[in-house]
Amino acid sequence: VDMASESVGGEILFATDDFFAPAENLIKSKSPSFREDEYTEFGKWMDGWETRRKRIPGHDWCIIKLGIQGIIRGFDVDISYFMGDYAPRISIQAANLEGDKAPEMPQRGVRTGAAATPAEFEAVAKLGSNDWNYLVPMTELKPGKPASSHNYFLVDSQQRWTHVRLNIFPDGGIARLRVYGCGQKDWTATDPKEPFDLVAIAHGGACVGFSNAHFGHPNNMIGVGKARSMADGWETARRPDRPPVLENDENGSLLVPGCEWAVFRLAHPGVITQIEIDTTYFKGNSPDSCKLDGCILTTQEEEDMIKQKWELPGHKWKPLLPVTKLSADKSHLFDSLTLELQDVITHVRFTIAPDGGVSRLRLNGFPSSLCLLRPREKPMMRFSVKAGFRANL
Numbered sequence: 409v410d411m412a413s414e415s416v417g418g419e420i421l422f423a424t425d426d427f428f429a430p431a432e433n434l435i436k437s438k439s440p441s442f443r444e445d446e447y448t449e450f451g452k453w454m455d456g457w458e459t460r461r462k463r464i465p466g467h468d469w470c471i472i473k474l475g476i477q478g479i480i481r482g483f484d485v486d487i488s489y490f491m492g493d494y495a496p497r498i499s500i501q502a503a504n505l506e507g508d509k510a511p512e513m514p515q516r517g518v519r520t521g522a523a524a525t526p527a528e529f530e531a532v533a534k535l536g537s538n539d540w541n542y543l544v545p546m547t548e549l550k551p552g553k554p555a556s557s558h559n560y561f562l563v564d565s566q567q568r569w570t571h572v573r574l575n576i577f578p579d580g581g582i583a584r585l586r587v588y589g590c591g592q593k594d595w596t597a598t599d600p601k602e603p604f605d606l607v608a609i610a611h612g613g614a615c616v617g618f619s620n621a622h623f624g625h626p627n628n629m630i631g632v633g634k635a636r637s638m639a640d641g642w643e644t645a646r647r648p649d650r651p652p653v654l655e656n657d658e659n660g661s662l663l664v665p666g667c668e669w670a671v672f673r674l675a676h677p678g679v680i681t682q683i684e685i686d687t688t689y690f691k692g693n694s695p696d697s698c699k700l701d702g703c704i705l706t707t708q709e710e711e712d713m714i715k716q717k718w719e720l721p722g723h724k725w726k727p728l729l730p731v732t733k734l735s736a737d738k739s740h741l742f743d744s745l746t747l748e749l750q751d752v753i754t755h756v757r758f759t760i761a762p763d764g765g766v767s768r769l770r771l772n773g774f775p776s777s778l779c780l781l782r783p784r785e786k787p788m789m790r791f792s793v794k795a796g797f798r799a800n801l
Contacts, residue, residue, distance in 0.1 A: 417475030426519035458581035478592035495580035501540035612675035626670035635767035643765030695760035702753035
C-alpha cells in the first residue's frame with residue numbers, strides 16, 4: 409500500500425519551495441496528468457512538485473507525514489511529464505517520531521508561487537530531519553517515457569517509520585512519490601478490553617489473493633476511514649457465466665454458478681467478534697450475498713497458497729459468517745453468534761456472489777498471543793493462546 413497517499417491520510421508538513429507546483433501533488437492518489445496549453449501566473453501548470461530554478465546555495469526538500477505508519481518496502485519516484493524539469497538526483501530519509509517527538513507544524517495553505525518562510529524553517533528544524541536515517545542515498549534519476557517515467561528503489565529495513573524526507577538536488581520537479589510498505593501497530597500498547605479492527609490496512613492487514621479486481625483492488629476495503637466514493641472499494645467485473653434468466657433459491661439468494669473472493673492476512677492473529685460489511689456507494693452493483701471464512705496459516709503455508717492461487721482444502725476454512733444477503737448502499741453489522749468465531753485465526757476469505765462491489769470490510773475483535781508470523785520470518789513451532797481462546801492447530 410502507498411503509505412504516503414492523501415487517500416490514507418498522508419500529509420505534506422514542509423517544503424523549501426513550491427513556486428511552480430505545490431508538494432501536495434506528490435501524494436495525490438491519481439496518476440499524474442499533463443495539460444499542454446495550461447499556465448498559471450507563475451508558469452507552466454504541472455501535476456507534481458516543482459520548485460523554482462535555484463539561484464541561492466543549498467537544495468530543495470520536503471517532509472511527508474505518513475498516513476499509514478509502519479515498515480517501508482520501497483519507493484517509486486515518478487517524474488512523468490517532467491522531461492525538461494525533473495530533479496536530476498534525489499535521496500530519501502526517514503524517522504520514527506512518536507507522540508511528543510513530532511512537534512506541530514504551521515498550516516501550509518495555498519503554496520503555489522511561495523517559498524518557506526523563516527518561521528517555517530524554524531519550526532521544521534525541531535524535527536531534526538538532517539539527521540534522519542537514509543533509506544535511499546543520493547541517486548541519479550533516469551527519465552523514461554514522457555507519460556510513464558518511474559524510478560524504483562527497494563528498502564531493506566524492518567524498522568517502523570512515521571515520516572519521510574524527500575531531498576532533490578538541487579531543484580526541479582517530481583510528479584509523485586509512492587512510499588510502499590505495510591502498516592505496523594504496537595499491539596503491546598493496546599487496551600486488551602477494547603476490540604480492534606484486525607484486518608485494517610493501517611494496522612498491518614493485507615490482501616494476499618483475489619479472484620478479480622477489474623474496477624478496484626480488495627485492499628481498498630480495508631483502507632483508512634470511510635469510503636469516499638465507489639472508486640474507493642473493491643469491485644469486480646460482471647461474471648460472464650451469469651444465467652440468462654436469474655432465479656432465487658428458497659432462502660432468497662440468487663442461484664448463480666460462480667462467485668468472487670479475496671483473502672486477507674490479519675494484522676495480528678486474533679478472535680473476530682464483529683463483522684462489518686459496507687456497500688455504501690454501490691447502489692446498482694452491490695453483491696447479492698456474501699460469506700466469510702477464517703483459518704490459521706503459517707508464513708510458509710501462505711506462500712504456498714499464493715503459488716497455488718488459494719486452492720486451500722475446504723476443511724481448513726472455518727465459517728465465520730454463513731451465506732448472508734446484502735443490501736445496496738448500506739452498512740451491515742453482524743455479531744459473532746457461532747462457536748467458530750471463538751477460534752483464533754490468521755487469515756480470512758471474503759466471498760461475494762455473484763459479483764459486484766463492497767466499499768469497506770471491518771473485522772473487529774481481540775488480538776491473541778498467538779505468535780505473529782510476519783513475512784520473511786521463519787514460523788515458530790510453538791503457539792501460545794490466551795486463556796479462553798480455542799485454536800485448532
